[in-house]
Amino acid sequence: MQSPVKIWRNQKNVAKLVGKTGTILSWTVVRVPPGDFTDQAPYPVVLVDVGEGKRVTCQLVDYDERHVAVGQKVVTIIRRVTHPDPDGVIPYGIKAKPIV
Amino acid sequence: MKVYVSGAATTKFGELWGVSPRHLARQAVFGALKDADTSESRVEALFVGNMLSGMLGGQEHLGAFFAEELGFTVPAFKVEGACASGGLALHNAVNSLLSGQYETVAVLGIEKMTDHKPEDVATALMGAGSEEERGAGATFPGLYAILARVHMKEFGTTEQELAAVAVKNHYHATLNPNAQFRNLLTVEQVMRSSRIADPLKLLDCSPISDGASAVILSTKKKKGSIEVAASAVATDTLGLAQRKSLTEITATRVASQKAYGIAGVAAGDIDVAEVHDCFTIAEVLAMEDLTFFEKGEAAGAIVRGETTVGKKGKIVVNTSGGLKGCGHPVGATGIKQVVELVDQLRGVGGERQVPHAKIGLAHNVGGSGATAVIHILKG
Numbered sequence: 001m002q003s004p005v006k007i008w009r010n011q012k013n014v015a016k017l018v019g020k021t022g023t024i025l026s027w028t029v030v031r032v033p034p035g036d037f038t039d040q041a042p043y044p045v046v047l048v049d050v051g052e053g054k055r056v057t058c059q060l061v062d063y064d065e066r067h068v069a070v071g072q073k074v075v076t077i078i079r080r081v082t083h084p085d086p087d088g089v090i091p092y093g094i095k096a097k098p099i100v
Numbered sequence: 101m102k103v104y105v106s107g108a109a110t111t112k113f114g115e116l117w118g119v120s121p122r123h124l125a126r127q128a129v130f131g132a133l134k135d136a137d138t139s140e141s142r143v144e145a146l147f148v149g150n151m152l153s154g155m156l157g158g159q160e161h162l163g164a165f166f167a168e169e170l171g172f173t174v175p176a177f178k179v180e181g182a183c184a185s186g187g188l189a190l191h192n193a194v195n196s197l198l199s200g201q202y203e204t205v206a207v208l209g210i211e212k213m214t215d216h217k218p219e220d221v222a223t224a225l226m227g228a229g230s231e232e233e234r235g236a237g238a239t240f241p242g243l244y245a246i247l248a249r250v251h252m253k254e255f256g257t258t259e260q261e262l263a264a265v266a267v268k269n270h271y272h273a274t275l276n277p278n279a280q281f282r283n284l285l286t287v288e289q290v291m292r293s294s295r296i297a298d299p300l301k302l303l304d305c306s307p308i309s310d311g312a313s314a315v316i317l318s319t320k321k322k323k324g325s326i327e328v329a330a331s332a333v334a335t336d337t338l339g340l341a342q343r344k345s346l347t348e349i350t351a352t353r354v355a356s357q358k359a360y361g362i363a364g365v366a367a368g369d370i371d372v373a374e375v376h377d378c379f380t381i382a383e384v385l386a387m388e389d390l391t392f393f394e395k396g397e398a399a400g401a402i403v404r405g406e407t408t409v410g411k412k413g414k415i416v417v418n419t420s421g422g423l424k425g426c427g428h429p430v431g432a433t434g435i436k437q438v439v440e441l442v443d444q445l446r447g448v449g450g451e452r453q454v455p456h457a458k459i460g461l462a463h464n465v466g467g468s469g470a471t472a473v474i475h476i477l478k479g
Contacts, residue, residue, distance in 0.1 A: 010231075026253075026346065028245035028297045030237060034226055035219035037237040045238045045297075047246050047341060055341040057246075058236045070253060081235050093235040 002085040010093075017076055017094045022050035024072045024096075027060070036082040044068045048096055050076065059095045067098035075099055103197045104325035105477065106204075106318045107136025108442040110435075113311035113427030114280040115214045121157070122169045124312035128432075129170055129208055132314040135324075143316070144202040146176040149189030149209040150431035153178075155224040156216050166208060182228030183378060185209065186313070186434025187333075187464030187473030193317055194331040203319050209435030210312040221308050225430070228467040230339030241297035241305050241379060243340055243468040248299055248381035250346045255396030257384065259299050263290035264403040265380035266303050266424050272409060273421025275452035280309055280427030290380075304380040309427035313435035315442070326442050329459075330362035330476040338470045349382075351472035352389035352463065359461075359474040367391040370415055370476075371457040372444045374437035376465040377422040386463055387417070409452050419444060419452045434464035438475060445479030 026047045033041040044060040046068075060068060061079060074096040081093040109131025111124050133140055146167050154160045163176030181188035186209030193207045213221055226234050233243065251257050266285055273279035285303060293302040317328070334355035337343055344350060360366060367390060375390070377383035387398035387407070392415055406413035420426045420440040423433055441460035443449045449457075462475040 026246040026249045028242045028249070028300075029295070030239055030242045030297050031294075032218065032222065032239065032241070032296050033237055034223040034234075034239060036223065038219055040237060043237060045236050045242050045246070047346075057230075057233050057238060057243075057339065057341045070249070082237075091235075094232075095236075 002091060004085065004087050004089040007085065007089050007091050014078060014093055017056060018078050020050040020076045021099065022048040022074055024070055024074060025049050025055065026070060027068055046074070046096055048074055056094065060097070061095045062097040073099040101198060101319055103194050103328045104318055104321050105315050105328060105438065105442050106322060106325050107132040107138060107316035108439040109135050110278055110313035110439045111311050112278045113309050113429060116310040117214065119310065121210060121212045124310065125166050125169055125208055125210055128210070128312035128314035129206055132206065132316045136316040138204065138316055140172065142204045143172055143174060143206045145174050145196060145205040146170070146172050147189040147193040147205060147207045148176065148178045149186035149207070149434060150178055150211060151180055151182055151185045152211060152213065152224050152430065155227060156221070157212065181471045182466035183430040184434060184464045184466030184471040184473050185431040187462065187475065188471065190315070190434060190438065190475060191331045191333050191473055194328055197317055197319050205317050206314060207317060207435060208312060208314045209432040211429035211431040212310050213308045213429060214310050218308065232341065233339055239297060240468065241300050244379040244381050245297040245300045246340060247346060247385065247468070251381060251384065252299070254347050257399045259291065260287055261399035261403050262304055262380040262384065263287040265377060265383045266290050268402060268408050269377060269418050269422040269425040272419050272452055273425025276421050276426060279421040279425055280307060281421070281425050300379055306378045306423035306428040309429040311427060311429035311432045313432045313439050315435060315438055324446060326445050327478040328475060329478045330359040330474065332359040332362060332474045334358065334472050336470050338467060340468050347395065348389050349385050349465065349469035349472060351469050352386060352465065355472040355474045356390045359476050363476040365459055365476060368414070369459050370461045371459050372419060372441065372454045373415060373417050373461040373463065374420060374440050375417055375463040377418060377424050378428060378465070382465065383417070383422065390461070390463060409454060416454045419449060419454060434462070434473060437462035437464060438477065441477050445477055
């Protein structure tokens with residue numbers, strides 16, 4: 001369950017991950033999504049190596065089909081994750097877009 | 101001290117819309133007591149393996165809930181470890197006997213999932229993942245799809261080979277009256293089924309199911325008792341991104357090596373195994389991580405029928421139909437695996453009996469591999 005407190009607390013973690021460049025290690029396209037994501041499906045979810053032994057799982061956005069591939073270079077950006085919670089706070093999180 | 105399974109029973113698995121969790125629990129537990137020829141007054145504690153009663157049913161305090169329904173005024177516990185909740189409950193029950201605290205306990209694995217729509221179940225199941233994975237809109241088919249793609253790239257595993265897992269497990273399920281799906285599949289049908297999370301398709305995925313299974317454990321051996329020769333657990337990171345390796349489920353490897361050591365057996369001694377095939381790729385990974393096959397060699401062996409009943413391979417896998425064919429009520433699965441092995445080791449497996457089965461292994465996984473539970477049984 002979302003809450004304004006959790007969304008606020010998570011912003012520090014989100015900020016640390018913005019602007020990292022990396023490479024897609026593996027990917028899928030989610031066609032049967034969780035309830036909060038039904039209006040976004042289908043969407044690619046990618047596992048990205050962002051260097052220094054760190055990896056991140058996130059959605060790929062602003063892509064062409066050819067970018068959904070192992071080895072594609074990407075950069076992490078901040079985006080809205082899903083709908084605002086019942087109190088109206090918008091949850092933001094990390095997504096990746098291809099470097100073209 | 102040794103611990104024995106003295107009784108075992110399972111309900112049918114499937115879309116059981118007309119049946120409540122209370123009814124399922126009674127059927128499984130009283131079935132296991134009858135099988136053990138044990139009076140309910142001998143039960144000193146109840147362990148319940150369940151994942152989603154809070155998120156889907158709004159009911160927590162599940163130990164007391166089922167103790168009330170069963171009429172047991174004994175210590176009662178819910179044990180949760182995502183899809184490994186059943187195996188984890190059994191591990192805790194075994195430990196309670198080994199500690200000398202109890203002599204006879206009941207273990208119930210149960211889940212009621214089909215009362216809710218798939219999107220809500222997918223959201224609830226993602227409770228087993230990491231916060232990062234939930235924020236990515238990932239699903240469990242999606243996470244295993246990511247593992248599948250790595251395996252395909254590393255070892256040349258194909259989608260057709262993955263499909264062979266579902267074909268085998270559906271065949272086994274046709275021989276199991278309690279299985280959810282009792283229809284044969286072809287590789288072509290799996291390949292043509294709708295895409296869920298590429299490269300995984302609908303028929304690569306275990307279903308959403310209802311069901312309950314139960315065992316009675318005792319420190320006293322009697323006729324029909326099956327020894328629990330090892331019970332071992334390993335834990336890894338919740339999220340896939342934080343794992344050291346993406347080509348194996350490390351927790352499976354660690355827990356199984358521990359279990360082989362405790363039981364004093366080698367992987368090659370196992371005659372029959374129930375492994376956690378939540379997705380077809382998961383059975384391939386399990387075959388390798390349990391060290392039944394070398395890395396990259398399991399898929400071919402499954403295609404050749406080396407793990408199918410009646411084919412005289414060195415090990416037969418998922419005679420119940422596995423999660424794919426028998427169904428996957430998540431908290432029940434780890435106990436159902438043991439119920440199936442008890443039948444096999446007693447030699448009462450009927451059409452799906454593995455001849456001369458003496459040693460069985462159950463492999464139950466939580467999440468995308470954060471929890472792995474291994475039980476080794478000796479007949």
